[in-house]
Amino acid sequence: MANTIHVDIVSPEGQLYGGEASMVFAPAAEGEIGIAPRHAPLLTTLSPGTVRVQVQGAEELTFWVGGGALEIQPHIVSIMADTAARAKDLDEAAAQEAKRQAEQALSGNRERIDIAEAQAELARAVAQLRTIAQLRKTR
Numbered sequence: 001m002a003n004t005i006h007v008d009i010v011s012p013e014g015q016l017y018g019g020e021a022s023m024v025f026a027p028a029a030e031g032e033i034g035i036a037p038r039h040a041p042l043l044t045t046l047s048p049g050t051v052r053v054q055v056q057g058a059e060e061l062t063f064w065v066g067g068g069a070l071e072i073q074p075h076i077v078s079i080m081a082d083t084a085a086r087a088k089d090l091d092e093a094a095a096q097e098a099k100r101q102a103e104q105a106l107s108g109n110r111e112r113i114d115i116a117e118a119q120a121e122l123a124r125a126v127a128q129l130r131t132i133a134q135l136r137k138t139r
Contacts, residue, residue, distance in 0.1 A: 035077050
């Protein structure tokens with residue numbers, strides 16, 4: 001169809017979504033990007049955050065990604081996530097605990113590599129909590 005774009009969302013665990021969409025929103029490295037059919041080619045990294053897929057005649061699909069890569073071609077969007085989940089499958093209690101542990105690790109006197117790992121984990125946990133909050137708003 002001329003008014004749709006094919007979307008593939010994959011992670012090391014497998015494919016989360018493959019199908020047509022009228023619009024896709026993704027957390028690119030420089031901020032959220034909106035992708036419509038016939039978008040200019042682009043290759044960028046993903047930040048931890050929410051991916052929204054608008055399917056014509058259906059409810060918007062929401063996913064969480066923990067980072068990765070985004071490739072856009074005029075008729076195909078490929079999201080290769082480091083980690084990913086359907087928003088409805090996220091565990092809020094686990095995300096809160098991961099956030100607490102990351103904040104605790106950052107407050108201690110640790111080596112620089114531990115700090116980088118804790119900052120990355122904190123960013124992923126906060127992104128999960130934002131995705132959960134966005135999903136609650138749409139319900």
